[in-house]
Amino acid sequence: MKRELPVVNERGAAAPCPAPEMDAARRGRSAASRRLFLRSAIGGVAAASLTACRVEELLGRNYRELSKDELGAIIARLEKKHTERYGKQVRIGNEPPQPGVDFGYGLDLSRCIGCRRCVYACVKENNQSRSHPQIHWIKVLEMDKQHGVNLTHANAYYEADEVPRPGHFYMPVQCHQCRHPPCTKVCPVGATWKEPDGIVVIDYDWCIGCRCCMSACPYGARRFNWAEPSLPADEMNPDMHYLGNRPRPKGVVEKCTFCIQRVRNGRYPACVEICPVGARKFGNLLDPTSEIRQVMETKRVFVFKEELGTEPQFYYFYAT
Amino acid sequence: MAGILEFVKGSLRLITRGGPAYKAWVGALLVGVVIGLFGYAKQFEAGLIATNMRDQVTWAFYIGNFTFLVGVAAAAVLLVIPAYVYQWKPIKEVVILGELLAISAIVMCLLFVLVDMGRPDRLHHIVPLIGAPHWPSSLLAWDALVLNIYLAINLLVVVHILYSGYRGKHYNNRFVIPLVLLSIPMAVGIHTVTAFLYNGMAARPYWNASILAPRFLASAFCSGPAVLLILFQVLRKATGLEIKDEAIWKVAELMAYAMFFNLFLLGAELFKEFYSATEHLLFTRYYWFGIGEHRALVPYAWASLAASLAAFLLFLIPKTRQHWVTLNLGCLLIWAGVYVEKGIGLVLPGMTPDTLGEIYDYTPSLVEWMVAMGVFCVGFLVFTALVRVAVPIMSGQFRHPGATLPADAH
Numbered sequence: 001m002k003r004e005l006p007v008v009n010e011r012g013a014a015a016p017c018p019a020p021e022m023d024a025a026r027r028g029r030s031a032a033s034r035r036l037f038l039r040s041a042i043g044g045v046a047a048a049s050l051t052a053c054r055v056e057e058l059l060g061r062n063y064r065e066l067s068k069d070e071l072g073a074i075i076a077r078l079e080k081k082h083t084e085r086y087g088k089q090v091r092i093g094n095e096p097p098q099p100g101v102d103f104g105y106g107l108d109l110s111r112c113i114g115c116r117r118c119v120y121a122c123v124k125e126n127n128q129s130r131s132h133p134q135i136h137w138i139k140v141l142e143m144d145k146q147h148g149v150n151l152t153h154a155n156a157y158y159e160a161d162e163v164p165r166p167g168h169f170y171m172p173v174q175c176h177q178c179r180h181p182p183c184t185k186v187c188p189v190g191a192t193w194k195e196p197d198g199i200v201v202i203d204y205d206w207c208i209g210c211r212c213c214m215s216a217c218p219y220g221a222r223r224f225n226w227a228e229p230s231l232p233a234d235e236m237n238p239d240m241h242y243l244g245n246r247p248r249p250k251g252v253v254e255k256c257t258f259c260i261q262r263v264r265n266g267r268y269p270a271c272v273e274i275c276p277v278g279a280r281k282f283g284n285l286l287d288p289t290s291e292i293r294q295v296m297e298t299k300r301v302f303v304f305k306e307e308l309g310t311e312p313q314f315y316y317f318y319a320t
Numbered sequence: 321m322a323g324i325l326e327f328v329k330g331s332l333r334l335i336t337r338g339g340p341a342y343k344a345w346v347g348a349l350l351v352g353v354v355i356g357l358f359g360y361a362k363q364f365e366a367g368l369i370a371t372n373m374r375d376q377v378t379w380a381f382y383i384g385n386f387t388f389l390v391g392v393a394a395a396a397v398l399l400v401i402p403a404y405v406y407q408w409k410p411i412k413e414v415v416i417l418g419e420l421l422a423i424s425a426i427v428m429c430l431l432f433v434l435v436d437m438g439r440p441d442r443l444h445h446i447v448p449l450i451g452a453p454h455w456p457s458s459l460l461a462w463d464a465l466v467l468n469i470y471l472a473i474n475l476l477v478v479v480h481i482l483y484s485g486y487r488g489k490h491y492n493n494r495f496v497i498p499l500v501l502l503s504i505p506m507a508v509g510i511h512t513v514t515a516f517l518y519n520g521m522a523a524r525p526y527w528n529a530s531i532l533a534p535r536f537l538a539s540a541f542c543s544g545p546a547v548l549l550i551l552f553q554v555l556r557k558a559t560g561l562e563i564k565d566e567a568i569w570k571v572a573e574l575m576a577y578a579m580f581f582n583l584f585l586l587g588a589e590l591f592k593e594f595y596s597a598t599e600h601l602l603f604t605r606y607y608w609f610g611i612g613e614h615r616a617l618v619p620y621a622w623a624s625l626a627a628s629l630a631a632f633l634l635f636l637i638p639k640t641r642q643h644w645v646t647l648n649l650g651c652l653l654i655w656a657g658v659y660v661e662k663g664i665g666l667v668l669p670g671m672t673p674d675t676l677g678e679i680y681d682y683t684p685s686l687v688e689w690m691v692a693m694g695v696f697c698v699g700f701l702v703f704t705a706l707v708r709v710a711v712p713i714m715s716g717q718f719r720h721p722g723a724t725l726p727a728d729a730h
Contacts, residue, residue, distance in 0.1 A: 132369070141676060152599075152673075152677055154677040154678070156676065156678060173676060186457070186521070187458055188453060188454055188460035188461040189446055189452055189453065190453075190454040191445075206445060206452075207438075207439065208438065208439045208442045208443065208445050209439040210438070211379060211436075211438070212458070212460050215523070219675060220376075220675040222375075224368070224378060226368050226375075227366060227368075228367060250438070251368065252438060252439060253438075308522045309522075
């Protein structure tokens, strides 16, 4: 069944639970409504022994099938749960993509010094698991200058306190938010998809943890929660997005979302902000005056593994 | 309906009672299942970190076993085609055992997928109508569907034939023949879809070769019958079930042709990789020669090739194929060869080096061994129970009291 991306009318207001308009009628998918009917039927039968709410929770719902009210209720429940657990007022936003926005990212390979500040700013911003497993959404590869971009000479485990090391250059890799994402294609349950503003997102409550998407991703951008993520309360970032940096459960896949909780509210991704050498550029590809468009206008950009036809919205370039 | 109740009761009696050898066998399998459950409990509690899979190698031992067993299940067709379509006498009596093997193999396949899932509690998300299977683009969604249909078809055929035999009636041709005919393309289908699951991933050049699906089928036609040939001999001795020598030799001959084709396809693949020697050669090199100090798979690769070649020769030469010692040796060699080739030999080089060039030498963890053993024991238990009921029906010993006509269940 071909799935439609949610069409969203509401603009991204920063209200506590700005759930998007997603009534079943607009989607008009007969299969979807049949499924919903079947679920309520199963729910009705099972309600004899369990409460209806519990059944609904057990069966679960795909993000894209939830109504505005249902999503609002789920978000309220999650906010309460995480606020209690971490002892901080948590806000889980659900800002929709904005019309006329298609995000693009530029990375200047001639500037990057491999300091990995982006890696750790990302971890902090996006509430990744700190240890066992330690999860990084950005991987910085150290490569030999004499070989150019060549993965057989790439090393992700160099010591970052002495960078840049002579004879080497650095290539950070994260989710490329492909225009033809191989990862969303293979997902057996449609738990990951590309939003209209270019961001490839994951519904952590729908992912079954089969890791097909990780096999399909040519950029090694997806991470799996092999164990219950460890997120110390004092390091937790309470400013969240439902499809972004909210705490993830064990056994699901996660990845870079261009900091969806930031960029849909007009802010830069954390990695762009932290970069000490200005190697990272970000903006709206549809806006001719944006920084990313300036880069494309004045520099020569290229994409990684272009032969795979993924058409990333993440560009590399050499500014000098 | 009373007949069904008695049939179930009688079947349970057959399964739960038996001689000391039978009880020891079932007891050993149950111990294996319990060990597997302990392993799985640990994995369920800790998460998949209890395995040695990591972000670099995200699929490994479980999925390798799954792939191998899909082949075993698919290979039932090798016996179904001649038996049903051409009414070929000597082989027909053993087809039902092939179908029982297919059922057990699919049960193991589904369990291996289940234990590999990060969120087994969300399994229903892939079920049509209740969940949201991502059709038509996701091959795993298709795979789940075709495997379950294949399981259902084989169960229907087997239960119908056995129950008819129990009632002393000949099975209904108009019911069985169409289903069996359907099961032939389905068997090819389950293995092709499983091959496409890997094949479609452009990010993994080792899998992204169009020769993969044909190779899958060729190797399946070796490994499935290899398991069966040994089982036939065991059953013949243990239960007195009549299986003709010619049937066994014929299957062995077919396996020789399949193995030739399998080796030929392997050669074609190796030629292309080594002669063109592009950056994609890296994965093939990792498997056959290792990269630097990373040589974890090299001994398995060569042992697998040697086993496959030796088995091919043993099955090709009529004298060795018709000699019980060399025949059984050949079966073991084929089984070992294909198990490596389709298991770790397929999955691990596909992911090593990973998409960013990192090499992670994977070996299964203790928990993975425990869980895998548990799954295999469940599969053997299912097969044992099915055979325990099927054989007395086929030989006419297990019969409804009211049944008067002579049985012709096979």
